[in-house]
Amino acid sequence: MTTRRERWERHTQAPLIGLSVLFAVAYAVPVLAPGAPEWVLGGAAWAEWAVWAAFALDYATRLVLAEDRWQFVRRSPLDLASVLLPLVQPLRLLRLVSTLLLAGQRVRMASQVRLTTYVAGVVMGLLVFGSLAVLEIERASPTATIRTLEDALWWSFTTMTTVGYGDLTPTTGLGRLLAVALMLSGIALLGVVTANIAAWFVSRFEAEDRIDHLNHRAIQDLTAEVRELRRQVAELQQQTEPGGQAEHVPSA
Structure with a gap:
């Protein structure tokens, strides 16, 4: 409820x-x-x-x-x-x-x-809004190197991926604080993506192991049934062979 x-x-x-x-x-x-x-x-x-x-x-x-x-x-x-x-x-x-x-x-x-959609949305949101935020903060600084949206997008991408070429860097304290937040967010998202991929591989391997186990169990059961059938056939043959112990029903 x-x-x-x-x-x-x-x-x-x-x-x-x-x-x-x-x-x-x-x-x-x-x-x-x-x-x-x-x-x-x-x-x-x-x-x-x-x-x-x-x-x-x-x-x-x-x-x-x-x-x-x-x-x-x-x-x-x-x-x-x-x-x-x-x-x-x-x-x-x-x-x-x-x-x-x-x-x-x-x-x-x-x-x-789903988790994949959520992570993708978070990545795009951080990239776009990080670019807008650093552009708003930095372009008023006389020593700023980030003055256009293209520069801001490039800087956000390299910062989130922790590549950091250094060609574009924030020069204000608030801009550097934003850079730290983007770097930490990029590391966290990379960890989530890596864990998600690893979990997918583990689940696939576990599924294959379960299938192999079921196949092995089915083969064992089938082998046991075949052995039982062979034993029953051997008993029938022994009973029907001349000199065997088969029980004969007297004729009327």
Whole structure:
């Protein structure tokens, strides 16, 4: 039997994922078009806060509907931290981090989303939003080497894969902090992908071992049946041979 909280989570799954897409657009607009009209930039900022507020309201509602509220808080500390993070200091980067974490949590909870799809989505999200974030942070610095979206995408890719050619590097403290986060995320995702591939190979080997074991057992059973049949045939032959101990029924 599903609880009220589970029903709420199921009904709000798709709307919140749709709002996370709206947040992605609202975050990208000021970065890609900083010279846009003021009403466009203001609308994007309001959209970011509105999406974050929707996720915060969702967390509060799930907390109220939870049967054991303290247990709910203990099991989802990252959700609570993501809700409170933008209130500490209203930076766009903090709103980005918190909304990505909250949206990722809801996507991960969807039963139709497989691990491979989830990991691929996380990789693409980190690549795109990491590029937008470092571009917004770095291009205002006079010593910046990352000034275009192409440079930012290249830097994010080499950073997440821990290659780090060094041709493009962040020069600000916040940019370097972002680089550390991307490197750690890349290492973690690489570990997840490697573990997933290893688990797939192990499952295949175990399946083949089970098939071999079943085949071996079937061969043993079949051999035993053949031996039993041969024994029975030998007994029948012995009984029907002349001089054997076959029992003759007298004729009428």
